[in-house]
Amino acid sequence: MTTLHVQVSDAPLDPTAALEHCSAPGHGAAALFIGRVRDLNQGRQVRAVSYDLHAVLCRNVFKEICAEARGQWGESLHLWLTHRHGRLAVGEASVIAAASSPHRDESFKACRYLVEEMKHRAPIWKQEHYIDGDSDWVKGHALCSHG
Amino acid sequence: MTTLHVQVSDAPLDPTAALEHCSAPGHGAAALFIGRVRDLNQGRQVRAVSYDLHAVLCRNVFKEICAEARGQWGESLHLWLTHRHGRLAVGEASVIAAASSPHRDESFKACRYLVEEMKHRAPIWKQEHYIDGDSDWVKGHALCSHG
Amino acid sequence: MNTNTELNPVSVRLYGAFRQFGQESTLDVSLPLDARVADLRVGLAQHYAGNDSALALLQASAFATDQAVLDEHEALPQDQPISILPPVCGG
Amino acid sequence: MNTNTELNPVSVRLYGAFRQFGQESTLDVSLPLDARVADLRVGLAQHYAGNDSALALLQASAFATDQAVLDEHEALPQDQPISILPPVCGG
Numbered sequence: 480m481t482t483l484h485v486q487v488s489d490a491p492l493d494p495t496a497a498l499e500h501c502s503a504p505g506h507g508a509a510a511l512f513i514g515r516v517r518d519l520n521q522g523r524q525v526r527a528v529s530y531d532l533h534a535v536l537c538r539n540v541f542k543e544i545c546a547e548a549r550g551q552w553g554e555s556l557h558l559w560l561t562h563r564h565g566r567l568a569v570g571e572a573s574v575i576a577a578a579s580s581p582h583r584d585e586s587f588k589a590c591r592y593l594v595e596e597m598k599h600r601a602p603i604w605k606q607e608h609y610i611d612g613d614s615d616w617v618k619g620h621a622l623c624s625h626g
Numbered sequence: 627m628t629t630l631h632v633q634v635s636d637a638p639l640d641p642t643a644a645l646e647h648c649s650a651p652g653h654g655a656a657a658l659f660i661g662r663v664r665d666l667n668q669g670r671q672v673r674a675v676s677y678d679l680h681a682v683l684c685r686n687v688f689k690e691i692c693a694e695a696r697g698q699w700g701e702s703l704h705l706w707l708t709h710r711h712g713r714l715a716v717g718e719a720s721v722i723a724a725a726s727s728p729h730r731d732e733s734f735k736a737c738r739y740l741v742e743e744m745k746h747r748a749p750i751w752k753q754e755h756y757i758d759g760d761s762d763w764v765k766g767h768a769l770c771s772h773g
Numbered sequence: 774m775n776t777n778t779e780l781n782p783v784s785v786r787l788y789g790a791f792r793q794f795g796q797e798s799t800l801d802v803s804l805p806l807d808a809r810v811a812d813l814r815v816g817l818a819q820h821y822a823g824n825d826s827a828l829a830l831l832q833a834s835a836f837a838t839d840q841a842v843l844d845e846h847e848a849l850p851q852d853q854p855i856s857i858l859p860p861v862c863g864g
Numbered sequence: 865m866n867t868n869t870e871l872n873p874v875s876v877r878l879y880g881a882f883r884q885f886g887q888e889s890t891l892d893v894s895l896p897l898d899a900r901v902a903d904l905r906v907g908l909a910q911h912y913a914g915n916d917s918a919l920a921l922l923q924a925s926a927f928a929t930d931q932a933v934l935d936e937h938e939a940l941p942q943d944q945p946i947s948i949l950p951p952v953c954g955g
Contacts (some may be wrong), residue, residue, distance in 0.1 A: 494645055498660065504716050507664035510657065513645065514955045517654035517728065531880050533947055535930040562954055569651050574955050581664065583741065591734055594955065603954030604880030616881035619953030622926035622933050661864045678789050680856055682839040709863055721864050741864065750863030751789030763790035766862030769835035769842050
C-alpha cells in the first residue's frame with residue numbers, strides 16, 4: 480500500500496477516503512483540512528468558482544511538498560493532497576489535505592504545511608463568478624523557480 | 627441551527643457528521659482532528675483502550691473550551707467536539723475535534739485548541755489493555771480549579 | 774479538621790484509576806455538615822490508609838460537582854453529587 | 865536577444881488569466897533554436913504588445929515544463945511542453 484496520495488480531479492473530493500488513507504495501527508493522530516468555496520470574497524458576492532490547473536505539474540509539486548513534509552515530520556507520515564478543478568458552487572470542497580502520524584503535533588503541522596505550500600507553489604488558478612454576472616481571475620502568488 | 631456540538635458517546639464517532647456540521651456558505655475552511663487508539667504506547671503493545679469519563683462535567687468542560695475558542699478566533703466559528711467512552715480496539719477513534727471559519731488560520735488554531743484543552747481539562751481517563759493480558763490506567767494531567 | 778460534631782454522609786463518585794481499588798463506583802465518607810473540600814480529602818485518606826498507590830493518586834486528584842472543579846478551601850456543596858477526578862488523559 | 869537566426873516555433877500552453885486574452889489554449893512563438901527562457905518572455909511581450917493587462921500578467925508569470933518551474937537564464941528545453949504560469953491561487 481502506498482502511504483502518499485496526491486491527485487487532481489474534476490469529481491467531488493472525498494474526505495472519508497482521505498481519513499481512511501491517513502490511518503495506521505501506529506498512528507494515534509490524523510489532521511484534515513478542507514477548503515471550500517465561500518459566498519463572499521473581498522466584499523463581492525460569489526456564486527461559483529472555476530478552478531484551472533496544470534495537472535501534471537500540479538501532481539509533481541504536490542509530491543514534492545509531501546516529500547518535504549516527510550523530511551520534516553517523519554517518513555512514516557501518511558499524506559493526502561487532492562485539489563479539484565472545473566466549476567464549483569459555493570460550499571463545494573476545492574482542496575483536501577490530510578496527514579496522520581504517531582502523535583498529534585506532526586499531523587497538525589504536516590497538514591498545515593501541505594495547505595500553505597500548495598497555495599503558494601501549485602499551478603492552480605481560480606476565476607470567481609459573482610452574482611451580478613461578472614467574473615474575475617483572482618490575483619495570486621508569483622512563482623519562482625527553486626533552481 | 628446550533629453551530630456548536632459537544633457530545634460524549636459509547637457509539638463510534640462520525641467524522642462526516644463533524645465536517646457537515648463545520649460548514650457554512652461564508653466558511654472557506656474547516657479543520658478536523660481524529661485521535662485514534664494506537665497499537666504501541668511507551669514501548670508496550672496495546673490491544674485496546676477503555677475510556678472512562680464524567681459525562682455531565684465533560685460536556686460542560688467541552689462547552690467552556692468551545693466558548694473560549696470563539697472568544698479568541700471568532701464567534702462565527704462552527705465547532706464540534708466529541709469523545710467516545712467504553713472499550714475501543716486499536717484504530718478506533720476516541721476523539722474528533724473540528725472547526726470551520728471564513729479563513730483557514732482560525733480553523734486550524736481553534737481545532738488544535740479544542741484538542742489540547744480537552745486533553746488537559748476534560749474529566750476523561752484511559753486504561754490500556756496490553757497484548758500480554760495486563761491492563762494499566764494511564765498517568766495524566768492533574769486538574770486544578772479555575773476559581 | 775472541623776470541630777462541628779454533627780456528621781453527614783457524603784457520597785463520592787469514583788473515576789479512572791480509583792475504580793481499581795474496589796468494586797464500588799461511589800464511596801461514602803462521614804463529614805461535618807460545614808465541611809470544606811479539604812476535609813473530604815482527609816476523610817478519603819483515612820479510608821485509603823495503608824494503600825500507598827491510592828493515597829498518591831488521592832493527592833494528585835481534584836474534586837468536582839457536575840458543573841466545575843472545586844477549590845480546596847470551598848465549603849463542600851451539600852445538595853450536589855461530588856466526584857473525585859484523578860489526573861486526566863483524554864484523547 | 866539571441867543572434868542565431870534559425871527560428872523554431874515554440875508552443876506555449878496558457879493557464880489561468882491568460883485564457884481571457886483569446887480563445888486558444890496554446891500560443892506559438894518563433895524563437896532561435898538556442899533561445900533562453902528570457903527570450904520566450906520577450907517573444908510573448910511582442911505578441912501581447914498594446915495589451916497592458918496581459919503585459920503586466922506576463923511580467924508576474926513564470927515558465928515551466930511539466931516537471932519544474934524554469935529559471936530565467938536557462939536554455940529553453942526543446943523537446944518538452946512549455947507552459948506559462950501566472951501567479952497561483954489554489955485552495
